[in-house]
Amino acid sequence: MLLISLFLLIFSLAFSHYPRHVKETLKNIDRGIYGVFGTYEQVSSKNRGFISNAYFVITKDDVVVFDALSSYKLGKELLESIRSITKKPIKYVVISHYHTDHFYGLKAFKDAGAIVIAHPWSYQYLSSEESQNMLKARRQLLSKHMEGTELIRPDITTSESLTIHTGGESFEIHHWCRAHTNGDIVMYIPSRRILFAGDLVFGGRVPFLGSGNSKTWIDCLDRIMQIKPLLLLPGHGPYLKGEEAIQKQVLWTRQYIQDIRSVVKKLYEQGLNIQEVRDKANEEMLRINPEYAQVGAFFDVNPVNAYYIYFEIEREMLETPQN
Numbered sequence: 405m406l407l408i409s410l411f412l413l414i415f416s417l418a419f420s421h422y423p424r425h426v427k428e429t430l431k432n433i434d435r436g437i438y439g440v441f442g443t444y445e446q447v448s449s450k451n452r453g454f455i456s457n458a459y460f461v462i463t464k465d466d467v468v469v470f471d472a473l474s475s476y477k478l479g480k481e482l483l484e485s486i487r488s489i490t491k492k493p494i495k496y497v498v499i500s501h502y503h504t505d506h507f508y509g510l511k512a513f514k515d516a517g518a519i520v521i522a523h524p525w526s527y528q529y530l531s532s533e534e535s536q537n538m539l540k541a542r543r544q545l546l547s548k549h550m551e552g553t554e555l556i557r558p559d560i561t562t563s564e565s566l567t568i569h570t571g572g573e574s575f576e577i578h579h580w581c582r583a584h585t586n587g588d589i590v591m592y593i594p595s596r597r598i599l600f601a602g603d604l605v606f607g608g609r610v611p612f613l614g615s616g617n618s619k620t621w622i623d624c625l626d627r628i629m630q631i632k633p634l635l636l637l638p639g640h641g642p643y644l645k646g647e648e649a650i651q652k653q654v655l656w657t658r659q660y661i662q663d664i665r666s667v668v669k670k671l672y673e674q675g676l677n678i679q680e681v682r683d684k685a686n687e688e689m690l691r692i693n694p695e696y697a698q699v700g701a702f703f704d705v706n707p708v709n710a711y712y713i714y715f716e717i718e719r720e721m722l723e724t725p726q727n
């Protein structure tokens with residue numbers, strides 16, 4: 405008997421890891437606010453690309469969605485998850501940034517009549533060869549899981565702020581600064597201090613700094629510290645409740661960015677070339693804080709971040725007037 409239960413336990417641990425439907429992860433986070441939570445790892449056919457989170461808010465009249473997951477199928481599953489709770493129309497889908505795992509599911513919501521809101525950077529991204537190459541690579545990697553996926557452009561863009569008033573709720577949409585990408589959008593419900601943060605705040609994992617701006621990312625994090633959210637809903641990993649838990653995570657992200665910037669700057673000033681900076685990045689970071697060794701993806705992502713930050717530091721040095 406014991407053996408059988410042990411076997412069942414191992415079996416369920418091994419297979420329950422990857423949800424077969426997005427709905428299996430559906431959580432009611434707060435009044436009218438729900439989330440689905442992808443596995444916190446790289447895209448693979450095992451996880452079907454379900455590696456990010458998406459959220460939705462049910463108002464008196466309709467539904468506002470934040471992020472659309474990483475394929476048409478997953479977007480449809482998100483829509484089915486919403487439909488299991490409410491039949492109200494999906495009015496808006498706000499996209500935090502045009503990285504594959506946040507907008508590839510949009511087609512499902514366009515078909516349902518939703519209006520898509522994002523930053524204008526999305527246009528630039530969708531017109532680039534990079535976005536086509538990425539789509540091709542993702543189709544190769546995920547094959548049947550990618551069926552029906554199309555690149556959908558937003559209907560409304562903002563590079564500053566706008567407020568949506570719908571169903572008795574107000575949603576602020578902000579582009580505060582270039583951070584994780586050049587077009588990060590957050591959504592904020594000021595009356596309840598709830599922040600949908602996209603990929604601005606990371607916990608337990610090294611953030612990717614290769615497609616935005618690390619210097620202004622720090623400003624964005626300061627902005628979050630100023631508004632003191634009570635609930636923070638990130639693009640990856642578990643959501644955070646309470647000022648203290650949120651501040652801790654925001655400060656951790658801020659510290660990591662500051663540390664990698666100071667390491668690269670120091671090595672740059674010592675005259676090391678980009679390859680040498682990349683090779684020394686882990687060792688130098690661990691000298692500042694040995695605990696980085698325990699952080700997910702540190703050994704793989706940190707050198708890549710150092711590589712990109714080298715260009716940023718170089719540009720900053722050239723832009724700063726020398727006295």
Ligand SMILES: [Zn+2]
Nearest residue numbers: 501503584603
């Ligand atoms: Zn991202």
